[in-house]
Amino acid sequence: MKKVHTVRGPIDPDQMGFTHTHEHILCDARMTHRTDPPTRGAYMLLDDHERAVSELKKYKDLGGGSMVELTTPAWGRDIKILKRISEDSGVHIVATAGFYTWPFIPLQVDEHPITQLADDLIVELTQGADGAEATAGILKSAIHFDRIGGVEEKCLRAVARASIATGAAITTHTAGNRHQEIPGGNVGMQHVRILREEGVSLDRLVVGHTDEHPEIEVLSELAELGCYVQFDVLKKTHYMLDLTRAKLTREMIRRGHLNRILLGTDRCRQVELYEENGGVGYTYILETFIDMLKTEGVSSAEINQICCVNPGEMLAFG
Numbered sequence: 001m002k003k004v005h006t007v008r009g010p011i012d013p014d015q016m017g018f019t020h021t022h023e024h025i026l027c028d029a030r031m032t033h034r035t036d037p038p039t040r041g042a043y044m045l046l047d048d049h050e051r052a053v054s055e056l057k058k059y060k061d062l063g064g065g066s067m068v069e070l071t072t073p074a075w076g077r078d079i080k081i082l083k084r085i086s087e088d089s090g091v092h093i094v095a096t097a098g099f100y101t102w103p104f105i106p107l108q109v110d111e112h113p114i115t116q117l118a119d120d121l122i123v124e125l126t127q128g129a130d131g132a133e134a135t136a137g138i139l140k141s142a143i144h145f146d147r148i149g150g151v152e153e154k155c156l157r158a159v160a161r162a163s164i165a166t167g168a169a170i171t172t173h174t175a176g177n178r179h180q181e182i183p184g185g186n187v188g189m190q191h192v193r194i195l196r197e198e199g200v201s202l203d204r205l206v207v208g209h210t211d212e213h214p215e216i217e218v219l220s221e222l223a224e225l226g227c228y229v230q231f232d233v234l235k236k237t238h239y240m241l242d243l244t245r246a247k248l249t250r251e252m253i254r255r256g257h258l259n260r261i262l263l264g265t266d267r268c269r270q271v272e273l274y275e276e277n278g279g280v281g282y283t284y285i286l287e288t289f290i291d292m293l294k295t296e297g298v299s300s301a302e303i304n305q306i307c308c309v310n311p312g313e314m315l316a317f318g
């Protein structure tokens with residue numbers, strides 16, 4: 001049977017429980033490789049292990065079971081520490097292999113052939129990563145620009161080949177440069193085209209950040225192709241209101257795409273996570289967004305499918 005590959009080892013999909021499929025527990029945006037690191041402002045930085053445990057315990061106390069941690073190696077992933085945080089909090093954590101956006105792609109990637117990059121990803125998914133015996137459990141492709149090209153396309157093709165070799169899902173950061181507003185809010189369709197060229201089954205693709213600038217026809221088309229559509233920046237209401245996200249979720253269900261929807265809140269800054277800084281922790285979906293979905297007419301069974309069943313089906317491989 002296919003397993004979900006957590007930092008504490010493989011588990012059955014039905015052991016995951018309630019799951020956010022796009023979060024961060026440890027990340028450090030100062031680790032840029034092609035641009036100057038940020039020095040001011042609320043940049044992406046989560047580095048307090050004890051605090052991570054206490055925030056995850058609050059999530060678990062409300063019914064949370066698992067979390068997909070989408071920080072890649074070149075901006076702060078450490079599977080050994082994630083394993084300790086998982087053990088101390090009791091929350092299952094799935095770690096990520098792959099690449100974040102252009103500033104965070106290590107320069108040596110330019111020199112390596114795609115086959116070597118893919119082989120390295122396969123090792124991280126099947127043998128171990130960060131010097132740990134634990135493995136990553138999902139692949140990531142991130143696009144910084146409004147079109148997929150250059151080293152980001154090279155990374156995407158390596159991720160595609162690692163997905164084909166292992167069966168692991170590919171999750172995407174599709175916001176691009178937000179100055180270029182793309183219908184559908186993302187470069188999801190460009191991902192589809194390249195992954196098809198590489199021979200990836202589209203039910204292995206999670207189109208992320210779709211809720212930054214959504215277009216229901218684009219989202220429906222992605223779901224009809226078999227992709228997962230992920231509303232994963234909930235509570236980042238500078239993009240859009242969560243009420244609108246709830247209505248989009250209901251409309252996707254009405255169009256027959258219940259088993260293609262995933263949710264997350266993408267907490268990656270202390271101002272987003274820590275209550276004393278104005279954050280909402282990891283508990284926002286359980287405490288607030290579920291009620292919004294119910295108000296829109298989404299049933300408890302449908303919420304269970306989205307938050308507990310779909311994540312397991314998406315993550316299971318091997």
Ligand SMILES: [Zn+2]
Nearest residue numbers: 022070266268
């Ligand atoms: Zn993220």
